[in-house]
Amino acid sequence: MSTPSTTGPTIGVFDSGFGGLTVLRALLPLIPGANYIYLGDTARLPYGAKSQQTIARYAVSSAEFLLDEGAEMLVIACNTATAMALPEIEAAMPIPVVGVIRPGTEAAREAGEHDVLVLATSATVQSGAYTRACASVGLQAYEKACPLLVPMVEEGWINHKVTAEVLRIYLDEAFAEAPNAHTLLLGCTHYPLLKPMIERTLEEMGHPMRIVDSAATTAQAAARVIESKLPRVSSPGAEINCTFFATDSVEKFQRLGGVFLGQPLPQVSLVDLGG
Numbered sequence: 292m293s294t295p296s297t298t299g300p301t302i303g304v305f306d307s308g309f310g311g312l313t314v315l316r317a318l319l320p321l322i323p324g325a326n327y328i329y330l331g332d333t334a335r336l337p338y339g340a341k342s343q344q345t346i347a348r349y350a351v352s353s354a355e356f357l358l359d360e361g362a363e364m365l366v367i368a369c370n371t372a373t374a375m376a377l378p379e380i381e382a383a384m385p386i387p388v389v390g391v392i393r394p395g396t397e398a399a400r401e402a403g404e405h406d407v408l409v410l411a412t413s414a415t416v417q418s419g420a421y422t423r424a425c426a427s428v429g430l431q432a433y434e435k436a437c438p439l440l441v442p443m444v445e446e447g448w449i450n451h452k453v454t455a456e457v458l459r460i461y462l463d464e465a466f467a468e469a470p471n472a473h474t475l476l477l478g479c480t481h482y483p484l485l486k487p488m489i490e491r492t493l494e495e496m497g498h499p500m501r502i503v504d505s506a507a508t509t510a511q512a513a514a515r516v517i518e519s520k521l522p523r524v525s526s527p528g529a530e531i532n533c534t535f536f537a538t539d540s541v542e543k544f545q546r547l548g549g550v551f552l553g554q555p556l557p558q559v560s561l562v563d564l565g566g
Contacts, residue, residue, distance in 0.1 A: 311368025339414025
């Protein structure tokens, strides 16, 4: 990866932390030649513990930073920010904005099943955003909060037996409420790293499901917007240009970020967005 050039569109990707790097990971092969600017607002996470007004203020300030850095499109790669602040972000931005909830919901609808099980963080579940989004397309969502999975992923326990046992407990509880669900929507951008474990666990439980990866569906939605509104995309094989910013602990961000992105991160710059 290298510093930004001017050969392709500039795409800003924002998350409160590391999880949004799974969205960036899915974007890279879809939009070759683009310039990517990623911001992890690590100084102010977790967003889920904040009020809606505070989340909106943080998210808008992060979006404005990316706009000032030259973003021509913004991807909100954060379920909490999408659930709690998408209207405020869209109102503040003169550029296209894509969140993570709608793309995943539309992909779940395409599966043709009525009942959808959503695994998400407590904050996302409490917002009811997936329930509302699914209802708007004729789906019944059953949202299951899985608060232990994010810290386990960040600990690197992606293949750990403890993570597998915790996941099984969450799924057992979820199936008690949604026994007819055959589509599973990953409503947190950390969870794609657990997809192989989720698939194995579902098979062991005798409950195979179609898994909708919200990181992948968000990347696909962003690619469609790029093609329609910012068609300056280079040919396959073009150089990938990424710049990374974090609001705290850049060394930790660089170390853990490589796990989420699937490749080493280059230099991460520290930026102060205030309180």
